[in-house]
Amino acid sequence: MKLDLNNWYKVLAPRPTVLVATVNENGISNAAPFSFVMPVSMKPALVAFSSAHKRHTLANIRLTKDFTINIPGKELLNQVWKCAESFPEGVSEIKKSDLTEVKMDGIKSPGIKECYAIFSCKLFKEISAGDHVLVIGEVIGAEIREDVFENEKFNSHAASPLMHIGGEEFSLPGEKLIAG
Numbered sequence: 001m002k003l004d005l006n007n008w009y010k011v012l013a014p015r016p017t018v019l020v021a022t023v024n025e026n027g028i029s030n031a032a033p034f035s036f037v038m039p040v041s042m043k044p045a046l047v048a049f050s051s052a053h054k055r056h057t058l059a060n061i062r063l064t065k066d067f068t069i070n071i072p073g074k075e076l077l078n079q080v081w082k083c084a085e086s087f088p089e090g091v092s093e094i095k096k097s098d099l100t101e102v103k104m105d106g107i108k109s110p111g112i113k114e115c116y117a118i119f120s121c122k123l124f125k126e127i128s129a130g131d132h133v134l135v136i137g138e139v140i141g142a143e144i145r146e147d148v149f150e151n152e153k154f155n156s157h158a159a160s161p162l163m164h165i166g167g168e169e170f171s172l173p174g175e176k177l178i179a180g
């Protein structure tokens with residue numbers, strides 16, 4: 001059957017969900033979930049996410065030129081959902097969701113302590129792309145919870161990343177398959 005072009009992107013799923021944390025001009029933090037996210041380059045370390053034009057996240061990044069990418073596990077499902085609520089500019093979703101801000105070296109944006117990975121990013125480039133803006137960040141520091149990364153390998157089962165299907169639906173990594 002033909003797929004309606006209002007729906008094509010829903011099939012590129014499930015996608016890992018991250019919380020992008022930023023600060024505004026008064027130093028008040030903001031966090032929002034994003035699932036249009038991808039690694040872009042290894043050297044330099046570049047990561048991108050796609051933001052609708054009106055997001056507070058985007059306005060803050062334009063101001064401070066930095067952000068953090070925080071990867072939540074399944075235990076943070078309801079906090080992630082709370083962070084997607086539309087709070088007035090200047091209200092911290094991190095505080096509203098009972099999450100904990102941590103100071104990151106070299107940038108203004110905070111990390112989120114409860115997430116299993118935190119990437120500190122400096123704005124590398126923004127590219128207007130249709131109804132979204134592709135925000136590319138250079139990862140200048142990365143932290144990971146020890147139990148989810150051993151022998152240079154990521155243990156997705158221990159981490160339990162929230163994979164966004166769409167709307168309020170998420171899934172978790174299932175069976176592991178070894179190719180070749």
Ligand SMILES: Cc1cc2nc3c(=O)[nH]c(=O)nc-3n(C[C@H](O)[C@H](O)[C@H](O)COP(=O)(O)O)c2cc1C
Nearest residue numbers: 032033034035036050051052055056057084085164
């Ligand atoms: C799981 C999930 C994934 C989302 N992914 C994106 C995304 O990739 N891009 C985007 O612009 N909005 C995305 N959103 C919507 C924003 O998180 C939401 O509009 C949020 O309130 C924006 O907050 P801000 O205005 O403080 O930046 C997503 C929401 C959820 C729940």
